[in-house]
Amino acid sequence: xxxxIQIKELPVIVLCAGLFIYxxxxxxxxxxxxGMLDDVKQYASYAILAVGLTLxxxxxxxxxxxxxxxxxxxxxxxxxxxxxxxxxxxxCLLAIAAGTAWxxxxxxxxxxxxxxxxxxxxxxxxxARGLAYVMAGGGISSIKLPARADWLANVSYASPAPVVLAxxxxxxxxxxxxxxxxxxxxxxxxxxxxxxxxxxxxxxxVKLLVYAITGFLAGVAGVIxxxxxxxxxxDAGLGYEFEAITAVLIGGTSISGGEATVxxxxxxxxxxxxxxxxxxxxxxxxxxxxMFLGVTLIVSVLLDRLRQYVARRSAKTV
Amino acid sequence: xxxxxTSPIPRELPIFLFLVAMCAALAxxxxxxxxxxxxxxxxxxxxxxxxxxxxxTAVIITGGIDLSVAAILALSALVGGRLIEGGQTSxxxxxxxxxxxxxxxxxxxxxxxxQMPPIIATLGTLYIIQSAATLYSGGQVVYIQGRLGLxxxxxxxxxxxxxxxAMGYLAMRFTRLGRYVYAIGGNEESARLAGIxxxxxKMAVYVASGLLxxxxxxVTMGINNTFQANDVTDxxxxAIAAVVIGGTSIMGGEGTVLGTMIGVGISTVLRNGAILIGLDARWxxxxxxxxxxxxxxxxxxxxx
Numbered sequence: 001x002x003x004x005i006q007i008k009e010l011p012v013i014v015l016c017a018g019l020f021i022y023x024x025x026x027x028x029x030x031x032x033x034x035g036m037l038d039d040v041k042q043y044a045s046y047a048i049l050a051v052g053l054t055l056x057x058x059x060x061x062x063x064x065x066x067x068x069x070x071x072x073x074x075x076x077x078x079x080x081x082x083x084x085x086x087x088x089x090x091x092c093l094l095a096i097a098a099g100t101a102w103x104x105x106x107x108x109x110x111x112x113x114x115x116x117x118x119x120x121x122x123x124x125x126x127x128a129r130g131l132a133y134v135m136a137g138g139g140i141s142s143i144k145l146p147a148r149a150d151w152l153a154n155v156s157y158a159s160p161a162p163v164v165l166a167x168x169x170x171x172x173x174x175x176x177x178x179x180x181x182x183x184x185x186x187x188x189x190x191x192x193x194x195x196x197x198x199x200x201x202x203x204x205x206v207k208l209l210v211y212a213i214t215g216f217l218a219g220v221a222g223v224i225x226x227x228x229x230x231x232x233x234x235d236a237g238l239g240y241e242f243e244a245i246t247a248v249l250i251g252g253t254s255i256s257g258g259e260a261t262v263x264x265x266x267x268x269x270x271x272x273x274x275x276x277x278x279x280x281x282x283x284x285x286x287x288x289x290x291m292f293l294g295v296t297l298i299v300s301v302l303l304d305r306l307r308q309y310v311a312r313r314s315a316k317t318v
Numbered sequence: 319x320x321x322x323x324t325s326p327i328p329r330e331l332p333i334f335l336f337l338v339a340m341c342a343a344l345a346x347x348x349x350x351x352x353x354x355x356x357x358x359x360x361x362x363x364x365x366x367x368x369x370x371x372x373x374x375t376a377v378i379i380t381g382g383i384d385l386s387v388a389a390i391l392a393l394s395a396l397v398g399g400r401l402i403e404g405g406q407t408s409x410x411x412x413x414x415x416x417x418x419x420x421x422x423x424x425x426x427x428x429x430x431x432x433q434m435p436p437i438i439a440t441l442g443t444l445y446i447i448q449s450a451a452t453l454y455s456g457g458q459v460v461y462i463q464g465r466l467g468l469x470x471x472x473x474x475x476x477x478x479x480x481x482x483x484a485m486g487y488l489a490m491r492f493t494r495l496g497r498y499v500y501a502i503g504g505n506e507e508s509a510r511l512a513g514i515x516x517x518x519x520k521m522a523v524y525v526a527s528g529l530l531x532x533x534x535x536x537v538t539m540g541i542n543n544t545f546q547a548n549d550v551t552d553x554x555x556x557a558i559a560a561v562v563i564g565g566t567s568i569m570g571g572e573g574t575v576l577g578t579m580i581g582v583g584i585s586t587v588l589r590n591g592a593i594l595i596g597l598d599a600r601w602x603x604x605x606x607x608x609x610x611x612x613x614x615x616x617x618x619x620x621x622x
Binding site for chain 1 (some may be wrong): 383428432433434435437438439441442443444445446448449450452453555558559562567568569598600601602603604605606607608610611614615618
């Protein structure tokens with residue numbers, strides 16, 4: 001069992017190592033710790049979203065609302081802060097609470113109302129972004145954070161705190177998934193919901209929790225995003241759902257649920273970050289990065305198919 | 319199974335009544351709503367999303383999804399648009415349609431031959447096709463200089479969209495392929511045992527989706543006279559939303575093209591009505607989100 005789990009992340013490990021070596025040889029100044037940290041920091045919020053999505057996809061669900069929820073939290077933070085006299089702590093807490101509420105709503109609709117995750121989160125994808133526009137009082141606009149938020153801006157922009165936070169979230173996600181009953185329940189639901197229910201797992205509670213956790217993480221990512229930009233933009237997080245889901249799938253988590261790896265997802269985000277930095281330094285159009293990610297996604301799923309096929313074959317011969 | 323033939327109440331009736339009520343209220347509140355000019359504006363607004371949502375309906379009924387439609391629209395518009403810009407109009411139109419068919423066949427191949435889950439295959443091709451479109455055009459705008467003028471004029475987009483809906487309706491309801499689409503979405507294994515080739519049907523559906531995206535590309539170029547790669551990124555989720563509001567089950571096996579047409583109507587009238595009555599246009603996206611949720615909850619209740 002342990003052996004199979006190790007193999008699951010193999011493609012993404014090879015991918016990261018290959019990209020690192022290639023860019024170290026070809027891209028000027030690629031191996032520069034400070035510059036690297038700066039670039040990786042841009043991907044901290046993707047990593048945080050990817051950890052939540054790993055839990056959801058592992059349970060057999062999907063959440064395409066994460067980017068919009070991130071945007072909603074960012075804008076809420078900006079709106080609250082632009083009220084005179086509001087404190088930074090209250091604004092951050094409200095933004096994170098709002099993200100958690102969106103996630104809990106998704107979870108409620110999926111777990112209790114038994115609606116399809118893709119449809120539920122499509123509706124919150126539209127609604128959260130729409131309400132973010134309404135709150136900000138315009139189409140695509142931005143709210144400059146006041147001086148009270150300087151601490152947040154400094155911490156997220158000028159220190160490696162976002163990367164540290166992303167790592168903490170990743171470790172917590174890894175622990176949750178591999179070292180406790182909650183993680184086993186998530187994967188049991190993802191591989192066979194009916195069997196999980198019959199074996200006494202409170203399926204709807206677990207589902208509600210994974211969506212709420214992801215909403216919470218999207219709220220946290222929203223606060224970081226606002227801090228890094230020093231502004232709250234209504235289009236913050238636009239399209240993040242696709243990139244985060246892609247990282248999770250490249251990492252080796254199965255779209256049909258039951259198999260999930262937080263380590264793989266984080267490495268999937270690292271691969272995207274390496275590509276971004278390498279292509280940037282080599283002066284290659286960012287669109288080639290998108291193209292590369294698309295091809296990698298397809299190839300990694302084909303490799304996963306091959307791995308399962310080989311595993312079945314060897315299981316038969318033994 | 320499909321309730322449309324067994325239940326005495328057509329499944330589209332509730333959303334149809336909702337659409338009618340919305341139109342009636344708007345027509346009473348604002349006499350400009352029912353004017354020819356406004357109808358034409360709404361037809362133009364709905365055309366491209368309507369055309370791609372017909373293909374999306376069939377794809378979703380097979381139990382799949384096509385996340386790449388908007389990207390296909392962009393790539394085929396740019397490939398064909400370049401030729402049209404250079405004066406080769408008929409070659410350009412052919413190239414647009416061929417690009418759409420080719421991209422659809424790529425999706426179909428990944429899903430049927432390589433056996434990939436549709437959501438992943440089309441997420442991958444979404445990236446590939448979208449970036450190919452932007453790389454091909456270099457971010458430049460294509461100007462077609464009125465060479466497709468007829469396609470974008472007056473009521474032509476609306477009529478064309480209705481024609482596509484009518485053909486989709488007939489194909490899904492009265493042809494063998496249409497019955498196979500429902501059969502595969504209902505239960506792929508039993509469809510296979512009944513002698514249907516799921517691979518062939520799925521290939522046909524994804525190619526049709528690509529072709530319709532290319533047709534939508536021509537209509538969009540005709541209407542706007544210009545095209546840029548990132549003009550249409552909103553269309554993907556708008557099309558899925560229309561299909562879902564129209565009562566098609568995301569699990570496959572259930573749904574109708576008629577429902578999707580009403581779904582497109584609802585989201586178009588919502589957008590248009592919000593502007594007409596001076597309701598803040600910013601609310602529309604939030605309202606469409608709520609409409610999707612209401613539609614699935616209603617669908618859930620109906621099935622009980």
